[in-house]
Amino acid sequence: MATVDKQPAIRCRNLVKEYGSGxxxxxxxxxxxxxxxxxxxxxxxxxxxxxxxxLLSVVAGIxxxxxxxVDVLGTDIARMAQWRKVKFRxxxxxxxFQQYNLLPALTAAENVSVPLILAGVSKRKAVEAAIKMxxxxxxxxxxxxxxxxxxxxxxxxxxxxxxxxHHPQLLVCDEPTSALDAKTGHTIMExxxxxxxxxxxxxxxxxxDSRVLEFGDLIARMEDGHIVGVxxxxxxxxxxxxxx
Amino acid sequence: xxxxxxxxxxxxxxxxxxxVLGVTFAALLIAQQASIFCGLMLMTTSQIRDIQGAxxxxxxxxxxxxxxxxxxxxxxxxxxxxxxxVEWAVRLYKGLSRAKLDDGTFQQVxxxxxxxxxxxxxPAEMIYGSIADLRRPDxxxxxxNGYGQLWPGEKFQxxxxxxxxxxxxxxxxxxxxxxxxxxxxxxxTRYSQATKFAxxxxxxxxxxxxxxxxxxxxEEACQRIIDQTGLQAMTNEAFAWKTINYYMLKTGIxxxxxxxxxxxxxxxxxxxxxxxxxxxxxxxxxxxxxxxMGAGNLKLLGMIMLQAAVVxxxxxxxxxxxxxxxxxxxxxxxxxxxxxxxxxLWGTGVAVVLISILSSLLCIRRVMVLEPAIVFxx
Numbered sequence: 001m002a003t004v005d006k007q008p009a010i011r012c013r014n015l016v017k018e019y020g021s022g023x024x025x026x027x028x029x030x031x032x033x034x035x036x037x038x039x040x041x042x043x044x045x046x047x048x049x050x051x052x053x054x055l056l057s058v059v060a061g062i063x064x065x066x067x068x069x070v071d072v073l074g075t076d077i078a079r080m081a082q083w084r085k086v087k088f089r090x091x092x093x094x095x096x097f098q099q100y101n102l103l104p105a106l107t108a109a110e111n112v113s114v115p116l117i118l119a120g121v122s123k124r125k126a127v128e129a130a131i132k133m134x135x136x137x138x139x140x141x142x143x144x145x146x147x148x149x150x151x152x153x154x155x156x157x158x159x160x161x162x163x164x165x166h167h168p169q170l171l172v173c174d175e176p177t178s179a180l181d182a183k184t185g186h187t188i189m190e191x192x193x194x195x196x197x198x199x200x201x202x203x204x205x206x207x208x209d210s211r212v213l214e215f216g217d218l219i220a221r222m223e224d225g226h227i228v229g230v231x232x233x234x235x236x237x238x239x240x241x242x243x244x
Numbered sequence: 245x246x247x248x249x250x251x252x253x254x255x256x257x258x259x260x261x262x263x264v265l266g267v268t269f270a271a272l273l274i275a276q277q278a279s280i281f282c283g284l285m286l287m288t289t290s291q292i293r294d295i296q297g298a299x300x301x302x303x304x305x306x307x308x309x310x311x312x313x314x315x316x317x318x319x320x321x322x323x324x325x326x327x328x329x330v331e332w333a334v335r336l337y338k339g340l341s342r343a344k345l346d347d348g349t350f351q352q353v354x355x356x357x358x359x360x361x362x363x364x365x366x367p368a369e370m371i372y373g374s375i376a377d378l379r380r381p382d383x384x385x386x387x388x389n390g391y392g393q394l395w396p397g398e399k400f401q402x403x404x405x406x407x408x409x410x411x412x413x414x415x416x417x418x419x420x421x422x423x424x425x426x427x428x429x430x431x432x433t434r435y436s437q438a439t440k441f442a443x444x445x446x447x448x449x450x451x452x453x454x455x456x457x458x459x460x461x462x463e464e465a466c467q468r469i470i471d472q473t474g475l476q477a478m479t480n481e482a483f484a485w486k487t488i489n490y491y492m493l494k495t496g497i498x499x500x501x502x503x504x505x506x507x508x509x510x511x512x513x514x515x516x517x518x519x520x521x522x523x524x525x526x527x528x529x530x531x532x533x534x535x536x537m538g539a540g541n542l543k544l545l546g547m548i549m550l551q552a553a554v555v556x557x558x559x560x561x562x563x564x565x566x567x568x569x570x571x572x573x574x575x576x577x578x579x580x581x582x583x584x585x586x587x588x589l590w591g592t593g594v595a596v597v598l599i600s601i602l603s604s605l606l607c608i609r610r611v612m613v614l615e616p617a618i619v620f621x622x
Binding site: 053056057060062063083086087089090091093095097098099101103104105106110114115117118119123174 | 245247248251252254255256529530532533534535536537538539540543615616617619620
């Protein structure tokens with residue numbers, strides 16, 4: 001649970017993101033304030049087009065905000081040079097995508113090793129570490145399988161292993177369960193929750209899937225580019241959000 | 245990340261083969277057409293290379309190439325012999341004559357009349373008979389390909405007779421000669437005999453073949469001949485290049501082949517470029533994911549360049565290999581001119597590199613401007 005004396009891993013203040021200009025101006029984020037803490041799993045919910053994915057992209061340092069502050073792991077990434085941002089992402093952030101985005105020509109172990117390779121680790125050592133990580137994900141028997149030979153749930157486990165192999169402090173996940181059945185989605189969320197709590201990581205997940213709300217420590221609801229509410233999962237408002 | 249780039253490239257074999265095939269096709273077309281062009285150009289110099297024994301060709305100042313015969317007076321022979329530094333000089337007749345065969349058909353032949361005494365310029369390789377046989381009355385030696393052209397399918401029979409300029413010519417020998425540009429049979433005979441076989445003209449001597457004295461450089465001897473006689477004199481190599489340059493500059497052959505080579509380049513660029521571009525577009529999300537995970541633009545640029553280089557290398561090897569194989573398979577036929585010098589290999593390599601650069605430029609641009617946020621677009 002978030003504590004008031006703890007520094008947030010992500011701190012957004014009056015965050016604005018606009019696309020286009022003039023008549024075609026779209027205000028995706030209209031002054032977002034948000035704190036996300038390490039050791040917690042924060043869920044971002046809201047209708048399509050409300051700005052969840054834009055907020056996730058800004059927080060992950062892959063999209064420039066138009067204005068406002070975005071402090072990630074103690075670093076103001078909005079004012080960071082592009083090349084520093086690339087390195088920052090490489091060292092500190094793990095990504096889990098809705099469509100997994102595994103490289104189809106690489107085996108599960110090779111896919112997982114990519115963040116380490118990007119960090120300059122030798123292929124042999126990177127694959128060894130990747131196999132260890134896959135074993136932790138109960139994927140030890142499929143380390144040499146190509147993504148096309150894996151089920152959706154297995155591919156998502158590989159994607160999570162890839163996001164964690166370099167031990168990032170922040171994990172950003174975009175709809176990690178939307179392409180999965182309820183049971184598999186449940187398993188994936190359990191894994192992500194463990195990743196947050198046991199690894200003392202900040203995990204932020206954008207989701208439409210109301211079945212997974214029970215796993216969030218905090219649930220932030222967005223509407224029309226604003227955060228309209230941040231609630232604890234045990235609070236009565238959580239049920240209202242789930243009903244939405 | 246090199247191995248990741250290579251695995252991405254070769255992961256989809258059909259696509260990989262498609263890209264390689266585009267480059268291979270371009271390399272094959274460029275190398276093959278360029279080699280045929282070189283072969284044709286080389287064919288224009290066949291007689292210059294076949295006529296051996298003399299280092300200097302002397303001719304009328306207006307001669308532009310080997311078949312541009314401007315007969316000279318026999319006096320010129322003696323003037324060349326009188327140039328200091330010239331060891332010896334002999335005359336040579338070269339012209340076209342019409343052979344009338346037993347069955348009444350006619351065939352144009354290239355007639356070469358060699359100096360009666362020295363036989364300078366005689367064929368280097370005899371298949372049947374000897375050069376000395378040319379001393380017999382009406383004797384001629386024919387090249388192997390020409391014989392096959394006049395009497396297709398017939399085995400060589402010495403003593404065969406035909407007519408040239410209403411005079412009897414008897415084949416006493418068979419020799420090897422390089423295929424000619426005009427594809428006519430080549431007939432060797434003595435100079436005195438050639439002037440009878442050829443249609444009569446006031447001047448009959450086509451060229452003077454000469455050699456410098458041992459202590460005189462051949463270029464200097466040529467210059468002395470030019471200065472003293474006003475004739476044109478040059479080395480075998482210079483004359484061969486003069487002939488090639490004539491065909492290059494005064495005929496449409498280079499343009500025709502150039503167009504084909506250029507089309508090969510364009511088609512190769514189009515096929516390889518399109519397939520490579522589609523390959524990159526299909527992998528855009530993967531590149532986006534790599535970008536999001538912390539792969540910088542330089543790293544991705546390196547990956548694309550490596551992929552392009554591998555495709556270029558394999559495509560070049562296959563294309564040039566196929567072109568060389570084609571040349572090897574057709575080397576036995578006299579009709580097809582095929583010569584693949586190192587310049588062709590080098591030129592094809594440059595073209596393939598250009599194709600790869602052009603093909604990858606679009607891809608590089610797409611990946612460079614790619615927003616990593618694309619990975620969050622479902």
